[in-house]
Amino acid sequence: MAPPEHAEPLDPATTVLLTVECQSGIVGPDSALPELAAAARTSGALLTTARLVAGAHAAGVQVVHAVAERRPDGRGSGRNARLFRATERLPVQQLAGTTAVRVADPIPVDDSDLVVRRLHGLSPLAGTGLDGLLRNLGCRTLVITGVSANVAIPNAVFDAVNLGYTAVVPADAIAGVPADYTAAMIRHTLALVATVTTAEVVLRDWRQPRGRPR
Numbered sequence: 516m517a518p519p520e521h522a523e524p525l526d527p528a529t530t531v532l533l534t535v536e537c538q539s540g541i542v543g544p545d546s547a548l549p550e551l552a553a554a555a556r557t558s559g560a561l562l563t564t565a566r567l568v569a570g571a572h573a574a575g576v577q578v579v580h581a582v583a584e585r586r587p588d589g590r591g592s593g594r595n596a597r598l599f600r601a602t603e604r605l606p607v608q609q610l611a612g613t614t615a616v617r618v619a620d621p622i623p624v625d626d627s628d629l630v631v632r633r634l635h636g637l638s639p640l641a642g643t644g645l646d647g648l649l650r651n652l653g654c655r656t657l658v659i660t661g662v663s664a665n666v667a668i669p670n671a672v673f674d675a676v677n678l679g680y681t682a683v684v685p686a687d688a689i690a691g692v693p694a695d696y697t698a699a700m701i702r703h704t705l706a707l708v709a710t711v712t713t714a715e716v717v718l719r720d721w722r723q724p725r726g727r728p729r
Contacts, residue, residue, distance in 0.1 A: 524720040525683065531654040532571040532578045534564055535639050535661030535671055537622055540607050540615025541583075542662060547607035547615070550692050555662055558697075560690035563714045564660040565622045567688055574721035577652050578628045581639030581661075581671075584609045584616040591634040598637075598666065637666055640674035649680070656681040658717060659709075664691025664700050672709045682709035685717055 539545065542561055546552035555561040571578050585592050585602075587610055593599045602609075609615050611632070618624050633643045640646055649657065657680045659671050668689050675682040684705050691697040701711055 524723055525656055525658070525717060527571075527574045527576045527721055529653055529655040530576055530658060530683075531649055531652060531656070532567060532576055532658045533639065533660065533671065534568065534578070534580045534618070534622065535659065535667050536581065536583050536663070537561065537564055537619050537661045538582050538609070538615065539617050539619045540609045540613075541619075543615075543619045545607060545615075547602075547605040547609065551663055551690070554692050554694060554697075555690040558687075558690050558694060560660075560662075560688055561619070562621065563685070563688040567658070567660060567685065567714050567717060568622050568624075570718040570721055572623065572625050572627075576721060577654070578625065579645065579648070580618050580622075580624070580628060580630045581643070581645065581667075582616050582618070582630060582632045583667075584611045584632050584634065586611055586634065593635050596637075638670035638674050639667065640671055640678065646678055654680065656683055658683045658685065660685060660688040662690050664689050664697040669700065669704060672705055676708050683717070684709045684711050685714040686711050688714050 540547050542552045542555045568578055585608060607615055629648060631643050631645045636642055657675045659668060659682060672682045686701050705711060
């Protein structure tokens with residue numbers, strides 16, 4: 516079943532597009548998580564995210580890239596979850612300043628884009644300073660894309676809603692493993708708190724001249 520379209524057009528002036536962990540060391544060809552990288556590419560989610568970023572640039576929508584990274588000495592990074600401890604043993608480390616933490620191709624990066632980096636936690640929003648940036652930008656609606664549907668995406672959605680933003684999730688612009696879990700999580704979890712839609716609907720809204728009916 517196709518995800519429902521959102522009822523009201525997205526206003527570029529109050530909307531921010533967030534890409535979550537779309538970095539070379541996670542979704543690139545030399546990923547630390549090859550299964551997730553393959554899912555992002557084979558599902559089309561990475562290309563779809565790239566289309567949304569290009570469309571945001573064209574429409575004057577602010578783009579923010581949320582990147583997860585570590586210091587070489589590990590300072591500031593948590594070890595209070597199994598995922599964090601496993602990350603320390605991965606063959607590709609998301610080290611600050613390396614290629615692994617650069618926004619992955621084919622996502623375009625513009626000079627107007629903001630990059631928010633975190634050394635700790637699971638969420639692009641909690642404790643990263645992103646909330647303050649969004650409020651200063653006049654953001655009311657956060658369009659959330661990227662990986663993974665297993666952890667960071669639901670974290671971002673719940674945090675956005677708890678902070679008072681309207682969360683919009685283009686279902687074709689997120690990925691996780693396995694694919695059937697991603698679909699179930701969207702339907703049974705994200706759809707309860709976020710507006711689930713498609714990239715094409717979002718892009719259509721941004722192309723729509725303001726003040727005219729759809």
